[in-house]
Amino acid sequence: MFQNIKKTYNEFPQIFWMVTIISFIDMLGNYILMPYIALYVTSRFGVGLTQVGIVWAIVGVGNLIGGMFGGALTDKLGRKFMILFGLIVSASFSIVVIFVNKISTLYIVVLVMGLMGSIAGPARSAMVVDVLPVEKRTEGFGILRITMNLAATIGPALGGFISKYSFSYLFIMDAAASFIVGILFFFVLPETKPKLKTDEIKLPETSGKKDGGYREVFRDWKFLLFVLISAISVLVYEQMNTTLPVFLRDTYAFPNFMFGWLLSMNALMVVLFQYLITKLIKRFSAFKMIALGNVLYAVGFGMYGFFETVPMFFVAMIIITLGEMIVAPYSQTIAANFAPEDKRGRYLAVMQWTGLVPTLFGVLGAGIIMENHNPLIIWYLAFILCMVAASGYFMLHKIHRNPMEANQSNKDNQEVQNIQNPQIIAAD
Template sequence: MLIKLRKTYDRYPSQFWLLAGGMFISMLGATMIWPFLLIYVSKRLQMPLVQIATLMTINAIFGVAFTFIAGPLTDKFGRKWIMIAGLLINAIIYLFMIRADTYLSFAILMALAGSAGPLYRIGADAMITDLIPEIKRLEAFALIRIAKNIGVSLGPAIGGILASISYSITFSIAAAGMVFFGTLLIFFAKETLPTQRNTRKTTSNSPKLGYSYILHDKAFVAMIAIYSFGWITSALMWIMLPVYANQNYGIPENIYGLIPTTNALIVIFFQVFVTKKTKRFRTLPMMALGMAFYALGTGSVALGHNFWGFWLSVVIITIGELIIVPTSSAYVANLAHPDMRGRYMGIYNLAWSFARGAGPLMGGWLSDAFGATSIWYGGLMVGTLSTLGLLLLSMRETREKTIAL
């Protein structure tokens, strides 16, 4: 066992493991807060769910806008300092949330958080792509997910316990985690932005046209659009489900925190195994399969009435997560030109930014208009449509390859 772990460690550069360790720390802090953020805000402001959910929409709008900015910034100025800026800004925001007590103050903080998030995520994805050759990327992204999910396995459980005592402590510890990771990057990470010499061969026949170059790839744009639409199911499960379980079934934060912990533990123990199986198949059919599990899991929440019902729903979507997330990450990374990796990963990160805004808004509207259970029927429809869209894209890809032969 130790020999196998040593071989795995030796397959990747030391900076990759620095990133993996830092992501564990930052995810530990972040997931102490985010599963319970809407609960915290709803208790502070005493407003209807649909109005509270608009804060996530504000966050997502700024996230989408800064995704387009973060990509070119990481391609021009490098990955390292863009990541550090995003981490430190997030730390400051967490501290200010302790004192926020009006809708306007929360709206401003959520807008700033949405702006800072892409700086870190896109910089990290681009740095990993720089460090790891194409043949190893699928496994590398799977390992990064395991590192993140070790943090996720602990964060919600710890956050739920601390939140039941004091949200101020929770926010302070989360901020400290961001600062610690940023400090590690300052002193130990090296810039990985490819030099012109290294990218000249790759890009000599591919003029730099910024986002216009990417957006002309109709198949890629279609995949991102369908994937982003389907990712609304993930936003419903991770943002709306904690509030739904708390308000409708009285499940407190310290108990609910065990649900995302279960998700993380499944990823930790089964991600490498699943990735070894899925990499044998074509990307788009695997993405469709993963999305089908998201549709099924989201819809199944409507049938749950207690902790174990919601726990089972999250287990179902976790199977989809194991399939779709590293597969889609490696797919986009392999498509990207070396001097445009920030932009490609920026477009890819739009999926979560879009879903984080549209999901809570859709869920809040459905809940207020048709009852709380309708949130999950809506998620089932969204996931099913996305699954069908990915299957159609796969069929078109197969047909085009056949014609080309």
């Protein structure tokens, strides 16, 4: 076992493991705080769930805007600066929340937190893509998912213990984690933004082209189709953390602590099996695998509309988690491979829409259905939408067979670097 761990460690550059460890610390702070936001808002300001929903919607708007600016600035200013800027400002506003006494003021503060919290998102993803070769990106994002789920397993338990003393301590812990990560980023990690030198040697494919900013991204119709289909998939997946616990509680009197077990099982499965599954599926077509993952989503979420027993609720979550472990690593990798190196931040920023837009509208739509119609309809629709997404991914396989190959612009840039640095060719 030790030999396998050592082998896996040696397969990835040291800077990737640094990013992984630092990301774990940051995500741990996030998961200490986030599960208890709704409880904090309702108890601190004496408001209901509608106001909590408004808070989340404002955060979502901030995330959407921040991600777009962050993507462009990542390509211009570099990865390291954007990550440090986002960490420091978002940590500062986590402390500010403690001193907010009016819900209207909180709306403004969380808008800034949403902006700053997501402005560094494209830079983080771009840094991982920068340091990993194309063939290692799927496994790399799989390892990052393991890290995230390990934080998701530990964080809520720590947060629950800390919240017994004061909710304010949760914000302090989140801010402390961000400051620690900022210090580590500053002293440990180098800038990873690729240094392109196409101005010295012009190739026919790249000469004469101007930086089109987001216009170039929005002209990439295959990528936009991928984003649209992914948004449908995420729209359903997001119900796991929002609609599902309320549905199970109100429809079947499912205890909250047992739903905690469901989520813990989900996170533990990812920690234990994500890397193995990523290794097993990497030989197959990426879009076909994501289509399979969405079929598993359809079956798992659909089961909540047909079964009423606790054991079947756990079986459904196991099936959903299997789908998640197939879908998630491929999604980020494919998005990165669509992007030319000089537009990587922008592409990854647009990819964030797949999570932000469903967060804004998915929970609201599910709430309207639950309050005005048979709540089982949600899971019937979930089945249909996931099958639509699976069909969309299969269609993408037909028109874009090799999404695991980097954008041709990346190849052109590498050719330029090889011409400028003959020793690279000799080393190969």
